[in-house]
Amino acid sequence: MGRDRTLPLGPTGHLMAIINVTPDSFSDGGRHMNVDVAVAHALKAVEEGAVILDIGGESTRPGAEPVTPLEEQRRILPVIEALANSTDCLISVDTYRAETAMLALEAGAHIVNDVYGLRHDPAMTTVVAETGAGLIMMHTGRGREAEKLADVIDDQRFFFSRQMDVAAKGGIDRDRIILDPGFGFAKDRDEDFSLMARFEELTSLDMPLLVGTSRKRFIGFTTGRDQADQRDVGTAATTAMLRLAGASLFRVHNVAVNRDALRMADAVLQARGADTETDN
Numbered sequence: 291m292g293r294d295r296t297l298p299l300g301p302t303g304h305l306m307a308i309i310n311v312t313p314d315s316f317s318d319g320g321r322h323m324n325v326d327v328a329v330a331h332a333l334k335a336v337e338e339g340a341v342i343l344d345i346g347g348e349s350t351r352p353g354a355e356p357v358t359p360l361e362e363q364r365r366i367l368p369v370i371e372a373l374a375n376s377t378d379c380l381i382s383v384d385t386y387r388a389e390t391a392m393l394a395l396e397a398g399a400h401i402v403n404d405v406y407g408l409r410h411d412p413a414m415t416t417v418v419a420e421t422g423a424g425l426i427m428m429h430t431g432r433g434r435e436a437e438k439l440a441d442v443i444d445d446q447r448f449f450f451s452r453q454m455d456v457a458a459k460g461g462i463d464r465d466r467i468i469l470d471p472g473f474g475f476a477k478d479r480d481e482d483f484s485l486m487a488r489f490e491e492l493t494s495l496d497m498p499l500l501v502g503t504s505r506k507r508f509i510g511f512t513t514g515r516d517q518a519d520q521r522d523v524g525t526a527a528t529t530a531m532l533r534l535a536g537a538s539l540f541r542v543h544n545v546a547v548n549r550d551a552l553r554m555a556d557a558v559l560q561a562r563g564a565d566t567e568t569d570n
Contacts, residue, residue: 292424307335346384374398415460431476
């Protein structure tokens with residue numbers, strides 16, 4: 291995965307807990323602004339089954355006010371440092387800024403979660419390559435309107451093919467990269483559902499896939515849940531479906547609910563494997 295840490299993928303899926311140290315995130319903004327509160331929340335997520343803690347200091351919801359790099363760092367670095375001294379859990383920094391990523395890695399993070407997939411800050415590739423960090427590379431349509439392909443899977447393949455080439459040329463090993471299709475990021479509701487329905491096609495990329503559907507608007511629209519924190523059951527349903535379709539990691543707000551959904555999906559996958567062996 292990165293920085294001499296590994297995460298075995300295969301018979302079971304894994305959960306990444308969202309730890310937003312922000313006042314304005316769409317679901318839990320302001321709840322974890324205090325360092326001690328954020329750390330306690332993160333450690334509870336580990337107890338509930340999270341294997342990665344994703345620490346973010348800037349909301350990426352549509353219309354959110356951008357923050358300065360200094361403010362982003364002020365929010366997240368004390369939390370990352372405290373967690374690095376409190377748990378062996380993998381720590382991810384949710385940032386698209388190379389400067390913030392470097393400081394977070396120095397504070398104890400292992401993974402960079404870049405929502406722009408190495409497209410925003412040219413120095414990000416160098417930071418990830420030189421530190422040996424893991425990289426979560428997310429697909430987005432932001433800033434790509436002119437080149438975006440009409441077919442959602444074609445656009446995923448086009449984007450990741452190009453950005454994987456950027457990573458390779460920059461010295462980032464392929465086995466340190468995880469791909470995130472970017473549910474809800476510059477995608478309308480129909481695109482999100484098409485991506486879910488055809489998700490298995492992405493396994494042809496032959497890379498680990500992480501999904502972040504947690505509490506997104508398309509779940510609220512479908513379930514009639516206007517409040518984001520009421521969408522955990524809908525989120526768990528997507529976790530189970532996408533695990534069966536080939537996803538390996540799941541970025542979620544509510545670890546406990548999604549852990550149960552993931553265990554059920556894993557049990558089905560194991561039964562499929564046993565049936566295949568019996569048939570052979």
